[in-house]
Amino acid sequence: MELTAVVVRLGGVCVCVCARVRVCVCIIDNDLILCVCFFAPLSSGSDKVIDVIDVARQADSKIKLGEFVKYYYKPHRPKVLNVISLEFSDTKMAELVEVPFIAQKMSWVENYWPDDSYFPKPFVQKYCLMGVKDSYTDFHIDFGGTSVWYHVLWGEKIFYLIKPTQANLALYEEWSSSPNQSEVFFGEKVDKCYKCVVRQGTTLLIPTGWIHAVLTSQDCMAFGGNFLHNLNIGMQLRCYEMERRLKTPDLFKFPYFEAICWYVGKNLLETLKESREDKCQPPAYLLEGVKALIPTLKRWLNREVTEPTSEVPDNIRPNHLIKELTKEIRYQEVSSDGLGGGGSLIMYPFPLFTSSNSCILIFSTVQDS
Ligand SMILES: O=C(O)CCC(=O)C(=O)O
Numbered sequence: 029m030e031l032t033a034v035v036v037r038l039g040g041v042c043v044c045v046c047a048r049v050r051v052c053v054c055i056i057d058n059d060l061i062l063c064v065c066f067f068a069p070l071s072s073g074s075d076k077v078i079d080v081i082d083v084a085r086q087a088d089s090k091i092k093l094g095e096f097v098k099y100y101y102k103p104h105r106p107k108v109l110n111v112i113s114l115e116f117s118d119t120k121m122a123e124l125v126e127v128p129f130i131a132q133k134m135s136w137v138e139n140y141w142p143d144d145s146y147f148p149k150p151f152v153q154k155y156c157l158m159g160v161k162d163s164y165t166d167f168h169i170d171f172g173g174t175s176v177w178y179h180v181l182w183g184e185k186i187f188y189l190i191k192p193t194q195a196n197l198a199l200y201e202e203w204s205s206s207p208n209q210s211e212v213f214f215g216e217k218v219d220k221c222y223k224c225v226v227r228q229g230t231t232l233l234i235p236t237g238w239i240h241a242v243l244t245s246q247d248c249m250a251f252g253g254n255f256l257h258n259l260n261i262g263m264q265l266r267c268y269e270m271e272r273r274l275k276t277p278d279l280f281k282f283p284y285f286e287a288i289c290w291y292v293g294k295n296l297l298e299t300l301k302e303s304r305e306d307k308c309q310p311p312a313y314l315l316e317g318v319k320a321l322i323p324t325l326k327r328w329l330n331r332e333v334t335e336p337t338s339e340v341p342d343n344i345r346p347n348h349l350i351k352e353l354t355k356e357i358r359y360q361e362v363s364s365d366g367l368g369g370g371g372s373l374i375m376y377p378f379p380l381f382t383s384s385n386s387c388i389l390i391f392s393t394v395q396d397s
C-alpha cells in the first residue's frame with residue numbers, strides 16, 4: 029500500500045558544479061534554506077574514520093572517509109556499504125545544511141538543554157547518509173522514539189513504515205528479541221506496512237516511534253536529523269523503556285536521554301505554573317506528556333537505589349520536582365472538572381505530530397532534471 033502523504037511542491041534550484049562536487053540550494057517558503065556541498069575526497073577530511081555497515085553481513089565496521097569515497101566511485105563495487113551514522117554538527121559542512129525549521133522549533137535539545145550542563149550536549153541533529161543501491165537497514169525505531177527528518181539530496185530511498193500501535197510495538201519487541209530476527213521480514217507480521225518512496229529533492233518527516241526499514245533503491249546521498257519534542261512524550265518514554273528491556277547498547281541510544289527528561293520536567297513545571305497564574309489551560313498533549321513523565325521519573329529515581337547510574341542534573345531536586353509536577357497536574361484536573369470535563373478547544377501548534385501520530389509529511393522541491 030502506498031503511504032497517504034501530503035505532498036507540498038515548492039520552488040527550488042539545483043546546481044551540479046562538477047562530478048565530484050554537488051551543490052544544491054533549496055528554498056522552502058523562504059524559511060528553510062538547504063545548501064549542501066560535498067564529496068571532495070581529496071580534501072583534508074579524507075583521513076576521518078567513519079562507521080560503515082556491510083549490508084550483506086549486517087555488520088558494523090570502520091573505514092576512512094577517503095577510502096569510502098574511492099569505493100563509492102568504483103564502477104564495480106565488491107560489496108554493498110551503507111553509511112548512516114556520520115554526525116557532522118562539529119564540521120564545516122554543518123554550516124551548509126540547515127535543519128528544517130519545524131525540527132529546530134520543537135527540539136528538546138534546542139529548547140531545554142542548558143549551556144552549563146554537566147553532561148555533554150547530545151549531537152544528533154545532522155547526519156549525512158551515503159548508501160549505494162541495494163543498501164538495506166532492517167526494521168527499527170530511532171533511538172528514544174525520536175522523530176526524524178530525511179532529505180534526499182540525490183538518489184532515492186524507500187521507507188517501509190509501521191505505525192507504533194500498542195499491538196505493533198508488542199510484536200516489534202518480540203521480533204527484536206527473537207533469535208531468527210534476521211530471517212523474518214517484520215513487515216509481514218503486522219496488519220499494515222506502508223511504503224513511501226522518497227525521491228531526490230524531497231524531505232520526509234517521520235513521527236515519534238514509527239517502526240521503519242529503509243531500502244536504498246538508487247545510489248543516494250541524504251541528510252537527516254533526530255529530535256525529541258513535547259507532542260508525544262508518552263511514546264518517547266515507551267520507546268526508551270523498550271530499548272532498556274532489549275538491552276540496546278548505549279552507543280545506539282539517545283545520548284543522556286534521562287538527563288534531558290529531567291531538564292524537560294523542570295521547564296514544563298514552569299510552563300504549567302505560568303498557565304495556572306495566567307488562568308489559561310495548557311494544551312492537552314502537554315498535560316498528557318507530563319502525566320506520562322511523572323511515573324517514569326519516579327521509577328528512575330527509585331532505580332538509583334540499586335543501580336546508581338544517575339543522570340539527574342545537579343541543579344535539580346528530583347523529589348521536589350516530581351511533587352511539584354504532580355501538584356500542577358492535580359490542579360489542572362480539578363479546574364478542568366469545573367469546565368464540565370470538556371476543557372477548551374486546543375489548537376496544536378504543528379499538525380504534523382498530533383497525538384494521533386499518524387501523519388507523515390513530504391516536502392518536495394521542484395527538480396530541474
Ligand atoms: O538509510 C538507511 O539505510 C537508514 C536510515 C535510518 O532509518 C536511520 O539511520 O535510522
Ligand SMILES: [Fe+2]
Nearest residue numbers: 168169170240
Ligand atoms: Fe531510522
